[in-house]
Amino acid sequence: ADESKNSRSFxxxxxxxxEVEDVFRDVKVKWYSSVKTIPTPSNDGRSSLDERRFYxxxxxxxxxxxxxxxxxEHVLREGREIGLTNRERKLYTNN
Known part of the structure; x- marks a missing residue:
């Protein structure tokens, strides 16, 4: 966990x-983080490697x-709520 910029949250x-295990309604699920390297052509004729990350x-x-x-749906809802809670707020004043 890393402390996020300008915030007290992580x-x-x-x-x-x-690998991370989660339990939801007494059902155990596992999340695996993976990365795949894919060669991609570039403009100068050489190929470069592009990393694709997925769960x-x-x-x-x-x-x-x-x-x-x-x-x-639960994971997406929780993610949206965390995003809304942790977002930076901009304050504007009328002069």
């Missing part, structure tokens, strides 16, 4: 190939429907 992140979410097959709907 920013949580995952390292490459890290893999796993759970028991019998809980798949709940995870795909309820859990994902």
């Amino acid at each position: 920013v949580y992140s995952m390292d490459d190939h890290e 893999t979410l796993t759970c028991n097959k019998r809980h798949r429907e709940m995870v795909q709907t309820t859990y994902i």
